Amino acid sequence: xxxxxxxxxxxxxxxxxxxxxxxxxxxxxxxxxxxxxxxxxxxxxxxxxxxxxxxxxxxxxxxxxxxxxxxxxxxxxxxxxxxxxxxxxxxxxxxxxxxxxxxxxxxxxxxxxxxxxxxxxxxxxxxxxxxxxxxxxxxxxxxxxxxxxxxxxxxxxxxxxxxxxxxxxxxxxxxxxxxxxxxxxxxxxxxxxxxxxxxxxxxxxxxxxxxxxxxxxxxxxxxxxxxxxxxxxxxxxxxxxxxxxxxxxxxxxxxxxxxxxxxxxxxxxxxxxxxxxxxxxxxxxxxxxxxxxxxxxxxxxxxxxxxxxxxxxxxxxxxxxxxxxxxxxxxxxxxxxxxxxxxxxxxxxxxxxxxxxxxxxxxxxxxxxxxxxxxxxxxxxxxxxxxxxxxxxxxxxxxxxxxx
Amino acid sequence: xxxxxxxxxxxxxxxxxxxxxxxxxxxxxxxxxxxxxxxxxxxxxxxxxxxxxxxxxxxxxxxxxxxxxxxxxxxxxxxxxxxxxxxxxxxxxxxxxxxxxxxxxxxxxxxxxxxxxxxxxxxxxxxxxxxxxxxxxxxxxxxxxxxxxxxxxxxxxxxxxxxxxxxxxxxxxxxxxxxxxxxxxxxxxxxxxxxxxxxxxxxxxxxxxxxxxxxxxxxxxxxxxxxxxxxxxxxxxxxxxxxxxxxxxxxxxxxxxxxxxxxxxxxxxxxxxxxxxxxxxxxxxxxxxxxxxxxxxxxxxxxxxxxxxxxxxxxxxxxxxxxxxxxxxxxxxxxxxxxxxxxxxxxxxxxxxxxxxxxxxxxxxxxxxxxxxxxxxxxxxxxxxxxxxxxxxxx
Numbered sequence: 001x002x003x004x005x006x007x008x009x010x011x012x013x014x015x016x017x018x019x020x021x022x023x024x025x026x027x028x029x030x031x032x033x034x035x036x037x038x039x040x041x042x043x044x045x046x047x048x049x050x051x052x053x054x055x056x057x058x059x060x061x062x063x064x065x066x067x068x069x070x071x072x073x074x075x076x077x078x079x080x081x082x083x084x085x086x087x088x089x090x091x092x093x094x095x096x097x098x099x100x101x102x103x104x105x106x107x108x109x110x111x112x113x114x115x116x117x118x119x120x121x122x123x124x125x126x127x128x129x130x131x132x133x134x135x136x137x138x139x140x141x142x143x144x145x146x147x148x149x150x151x152x153x154x155x156x157x158x159x160x161x162x163x164x165x166x167x168x169x170x171x172x173x174x175x176x177x178x179x180x181x182x183x184x185x186x187x188x189x190x191x192x193x194x195x196x197x198x199x200x201x202x203x204x205x206x207x208x209x210x211x212x213x214x215x216x217x218x219x220x221x222x223x224x225x226x227x228x229x230x231x232x233x234x235x236x237x238x239x240x241x242x243x244x245x246x247x248x249x250x251x252x253x254x255x256x257x258x259x260x261x262x263x264x265x266x267x268x269x270x271x272x273x274x275x276x277x278x279x280x281x282x283x284x285x286x287x288x289x290x291x292x293x294x295x296x297x298x299x300x301x302x303x304x305x306x307x308x309x310x311x312x313x314x315x316x317x318x319x320x321x322x323x324x325x326x327x328x329x330x331x332x333x334x335x336x337x338x339x340x341x342x343x344x345x346x347x348x349x350x351x352x353x354x355x356x357x358x359x360x361x362x363x364x365x366x367x368x369x370x371x372x373x374x375x376x377x378x379x380x381x382x383x384x385x386x387x388x389x390x391x392x393x394x395x396x397x398x399x400x401x402x403x404x
Numbered sequence: 405x406x407x408x409x410x411x412x413x414x415x416x417x418x419x420x421x422x423x424x425x426x427x428x429x430x431x432x433x434x435x436x437x438x439x440x441x442x443x444x445x446x447x448x449x450x451x452x453x454x455x456x457x458x459x460x461x462x463x464x465x466x467x468x469x470x471x472x473x474x475x476x477x478x479x480x481x482x483x484x485x486x487x488x489x490x491x492x493x494x495x496x497x498x499x500x501x502x503x504x505x506x507x508x509x510x511x512x513x514x515x516x517x518x519x520x521x522x523x524x525x526x527x528x529x530x531x532x533x534x535x536x537x538x539x540x541x542x543x544x545x546x547x548x549x550x551x552x553x554x555x556x557x558x559x560x561x562x563x564x565x566x567x568x569x570x571x572x573x574x575x576x577x578x579x580x581x582x583x584x585x586x587x588x589x590x591x592x593x594x595x596x597x598x599x600x601x602x603x604x605x606x607x608x609x610x611x612x613x614x615x616x617x618x619x620x621x622x623x624x625x626x627x628x629x630x631x632x633x634x635x636x637x638x639x640x641x642x643x644x645x646x647x648x649x650x651x652x653x654x655x656x657x658x659x660x661x662x663x664x665x666x667x668x669x670x671x672x673x674x675x676x677x678x679x680x681x682x683x684x685x686x687x688x689x690x691x692x693x694x695x696x697x698x699x700x701x702x703x704x705x706x707x708x709x710x711x712x713x714x715x716x717x718x719x720x721x722x723x724x725x726x727x728x729x730x731x732x733x734x735x736x737x738x739x740x741x742x743x744x745x746x747x748x749x750x751x752x753x754x755x756x757x758x759x760x761x762x763x764x765x766x767x768x769x770x771x772x773x774x775x776x777x778x779x780x781x782x783x784x785x786x787x788x789x790x791x792x793x794x795x796x797x798x799x
Contacts, residue, residue, distance in 0.1 A: 005466035005467035005468045005473045006464070006465075006466040006467075006471075006473040006474075007473065007474065007475040007718075009719070011475060012475060012718045012719040014416070015416065015419075015475055015477055015715055015718050016715055016716075016718055016719075019414065019712055019715050019716075279795055279796070282796075283796065293792075293796050296789075299788065299789065299792035299793075299796070300785075300788050300792070302791075302792050302795055302796070303739075303787070303788035303789075303790075303791035303792045303795070304788065306732070306736060306791050306795055307736045307739050307740050307791065310709060310712075310733065310736050311705050311706070311708070311709045311736070311740045312705070314705070314708035314709040314711070314712045315704060315705040315708040315709070317708070317712075318414060318704075318708045318711075321414075338700070339704065342697075342700060342701040342704050342705070345697070345701050346701050346702075346705045391694075393697070394693065394694045394697035394698065395690075395693065395697075396697075397696070397697035397700050397701065398687075398693035398694070398696045398697045398700075399693075401669075401673055401696050401697070401700055402673065402676075402677065402687050402693070402696070
């Protein structure tokens with residue numbers, strides 16, 4: 001029909017474009033897909049078996065253009081939006097979950113936060129190195145006694161002393177902690193103010209008083225180094241504070257919305273890989289004289305995995321799109337807070353269901369530690385815990401629903 | 405509480421404005437009819453003319469035939485808002501506007517379009533679609549028994565159709581029948597049947613658990629003579645009409661499910677904030693909060709997938725669909741939406757406690773209503789067969 005009485009071709013094109021990737025995004029993702037499959041996928045086995053992080057991997061990722069996706073081009077980044085960064089995270093996590101996790105801690109938790117909240121001088125000093133991979137980034141929020149109640153129970157302190165702040169305390173479960181050069185650390189600058197007395201600091205890990213207390217032994221995501229960090233009279237220059245003193249809470253909360261949207265992308269990538277592996281296995285594996293994919297009970301599982309992957313992807317894209325262009329200090333409340341919490345809440349549980357079912361399709365072989373499906377299965381549980389547990393996510397959603 | 409403004413990458417401000425406006429109208433016109441419709445199982449005669457007068461019929465039909473000329477996503481969103489305000493009217497509307505009207509517009513001859521679409525778009529004609537039969541449910545095409553035999557310039561229809569939404573009140577039924585029974589699914593043809601035709605009979609109006617007020621019936625064709633020009637699509641080409649139509653039906657029906665679920669969440673939030681136990685509103689308890697959060701999550705995930713799917717359906721050419729990505733995605737969208745809806749309704753009744761078990765409450769009506777969305781337009785099992793079939797096709 002070419003009449004003018006229905007939606008025009010241009011209208012339809014506009015509606016479809018709401019979902020389509022731009023040519024720029026497509027080119028970046030094709031590149032990332034290729035290098036993730038060719039370079040990162042083969043690293044899985046050794047990284048998992050030995051909790052091994054290849055020493056030059058960040059530098060290599062820098063060369064391959066996987067770092068600094070949202071950083072300006074003139075600082076060595078790719079100048080893309082958070083949506084594109086999340087798609088990169090999805091693909092990298094699909095082919096190597098441990099690298100995806102370390103990339104997220106570096107590129108989103110550390111670098112995005114610095115870009116959004118840091119001063120020009122701080123950005124000039126650290127962003128180029130973070131983009132090239134010469135500097136490895138991390139973020140320190142969680143503490144031994146401060147998990148879900150990260151802000152209220154935080155015990156790490158930063159005391160002003162002349163031109164310096166003196167940090168004391170410890171941070172636990174810190175991704176990249178054992179290998180980081182730069183840690184974005186939250187600490188209490190005014191204990192009397194509770195959550196409103198928190199500030200964010202950039203800490204170089206060569207600073208005296210900084211120590212990696214231990215590297216932790218994880219069930220999954222092995223190879224991505226996780227550690228406990230100790231600060232003992234760790235003196236850092238006062239200029240390393242991010243934003244104003246006692247404004248850490250808005251940095252955390254705004255950053256966490258974005259983090260949750262990004263963690264959802266990791267779940268989508270990993271769930272998609274679980275589906276691929278299950279499809280492949282179900283078509284190869286023969287029982288009762290035919291591929292198990294011919295049996296309806298297996299088909300039912302495959303279909304349900306597919307629905308979970310695509311449902312999580314749709315929600316994740318919608319939440320991410322809402323994050324693009326979020327102003328500095330924005331988020332942490334309202335629709336975006338609720339939507340990002342729901343996105344990661346669903347994606348993590350969907351990945352859990354998907355990988356459990358995909359593993360089930362693999363039968364006994366899926367129970368063997370050195371299979372890819374088993375690695376994905378072991379990785380899964382973290383995603384219902386990190387960046388806010390499922391319970392914290394539900395608290396956020398219900399608070400927003402019950403407001404007003 | 406207003407969830408209509410949920411930020412979405414997938415919806416333009418114009419589409420959202422249209423949906424908001426529609427909801428206001430539907431709520432004021434139709435919400436108060438819910439109780440009486442549920443009790444009597446009758447559709448008030450004013451509903452179709454009201455929808456027609458306000459321009460809500462023939463949503464995807466170009467204005468030259470009297471339709472609204474809207475894009476597919478807008479039609480889906482309006483269907484969602486209508487279902488949210490009054491689920492039974494939403495279902496009846498879906499059968500009319502998508503199953504019958506949109507199929508006629510997409511597949512019928514120009515003569516048929518001009519003859520029937522204006523009446524279907526102004527509400528003077530009510531439409532339905534007849535596919536399912538007593539012996540042909542999930543195996544709708546293979547097991548179809550209704551036949552259409554050529555006789556001069558007519559076709560003579562014999563057989564019966566069951567669970568036909570709007571069947572008891574329809575003026576026009578788009579009927580599938582076997583024209584070449586020996587060819588199986590590839591011997592099916594679609595016809596427009598006027599219900600005043602001799603040999604057409606409503607055998608019975610059926611007594612449903614939910615969606616009451618949307619009349620459902622069994623139709624019988626006994627030597628029912630239909631002019632050959634009433635054929636929709638080509639002879640023995642019904643399978644393409646069905647499968648393409650079913651993809652669109654599944655996409656729209658996803659929004660019926662999310663419309664019901666959204667309403668259930670709204671009234672659950674209200675109830676949880678009002679109902680006091682242990683000296684506090686029950687919304688202050690974490691176990692109730694967790695239910696509300698999970699309900700919201702399921703709804704918005706289902707909507708996200710449904711929006712994405714609706715966009716894939718935009719501009720779908722006549723006879724296209726029924727295979728490939730769109731076939732898989734529409735099946736996934738309705739599977740997810742129906743599952744989410746059942747989950748949400750179960751929690752909604754749980755939050756309402758004993759009062760949710762009483763038939764004359766809104767939450768109980770919704771609860772009785774939701775179940776069939778896991779059955780109609782392909783059961784959950786058929787939807788999974790479609791998805792698995794597509795996933796395994798390239799293997």
